[in-house]
Amino acid sequence: DAKTTQPPSMDCAEGRAANLPCNHSTISGNEYVYWYRQIHSQGPQYIIHGLKNNETNEMASLIITEDRKSSTLILPHATLRDTAVYYCIVRVGGGGATNKLIFGTGTLLAVQP
Amino acid sequence: SAVISQKPSRDICQRGTSLTIQCQVDSQVTMMFWYRQQPGQSLTLIATANQGSEATYESGFVIDKFPISRPNLTFSTLTVSNMSPEDSSIYLCSVGPGIGYTFGSGTRLTVV
Numbered sequence: 001d002a003k004t005t006q007p008p009s010m011d012c013a014e015g016r017a018a019n020l021p022c023n024h025s026t027i028s029g030n031e032y033v034y035w036y037r038q039i040h041s042q043g044p045q046y047i048i049h050g051l052k053n054n055e056t057n058e059m060a061s062l063i064i065t066e067d068r069k070s071s072t073l074i075l076p077h078a079t080l081r082d083t084a085v086y087y088c089i090v091r092v093g094g095g096g097a098t099n100k101l102i103f104g105t106g107t108l109l110a111v112q113p
Numbered sequence: 114s115a116v117i118s119q120k121p122s123r124d125i126c127q128r129g130t131s132l133t134i135q136c137q138v139d140s141q142v143t144m145m146f147w148y149r150q151q152p153g154q155s156l157t158l159i160a161t162a163n164q165g166s167e168a169t170y171e172s173g174f175v176i177d178k179f180p181i182s183r184p185n186l187t188f189s190t191l192t193v194s195n196m197s198p199e200d201s202s203i204y205l206c207s208v209g210p211g212i213g214y215t216f217g218s219g220t221r222l223t224v225v
Contacts, residue, residue, distance in 0.1 A: 034213075036213075041219075042218060043117075043205050043217055043218050044156065044207075044216045045213075045216070046114075046212070046213025046214065085155075087155070100146060100161055101207070101214060102158060103158075105155050106155055
């Protein structure tokens with residue numbers, strides 16, 4: 001699976017959009033971009049995933065560049081409860097795939113009041 | 114998505130002893146994964162456990178230290194053997210397949 005690079009930490013004001021970048025320059029054509037987050041003392045939580053098109057769900061939006069070498073997770077209106085470590089992961093396969101998840105170091109997002 | 118019950122939630126153990134962690138899922142799942150999260154670190158995959166076959170271990174992890182059982186499609190155990198203080202970590206199980214793999218809340222292990 002391709003390696004990802006994320007900034008170690010970011011701050012965001014409550015109510016503003018949080019934009020979390022991820023570089024995955026060695027991504028292969030059949031690898032999806034996944035985002036998870038881990039709130040302190042909890043297990044990781046799935047947020048969103050995509051292959052090449054932008055995706056949106058009730059939690060976030062995922063913007064993938066045309067060359068697929070980077071992506072951005074957008075939390076449109078960050079709240080204090082969004083303070084967590086956010087992990088960008090690339091892996092083969094979409095829904096139904098059984099491939100393991102390999103976690104990088106992630107980005108600690110601190111939402112400030 | 115599946116609901117995972119992981120036991121114990123935390124434990125304090127003496128060095129040289131072993132601890133078995135249980136992972137119970139409320140539905141049948143193909144893949145179960147065990148992770149370790151050392152203090153202040155990201156998650157590291159220990160092994161993948163499929164029902165009816167031997168677990169597949171990642172580099173740096175061996176069966177003698179982390180034996181895994183997977184007797185059916187809803188249950189797995191991870192044993193941390195001959196523990197040392199370096200084994201103090203959070204151990205998490207995860208299940209798939211699915212779009213978003215589900216994680217248990219973890220077992221916080223302290224070895225003294």
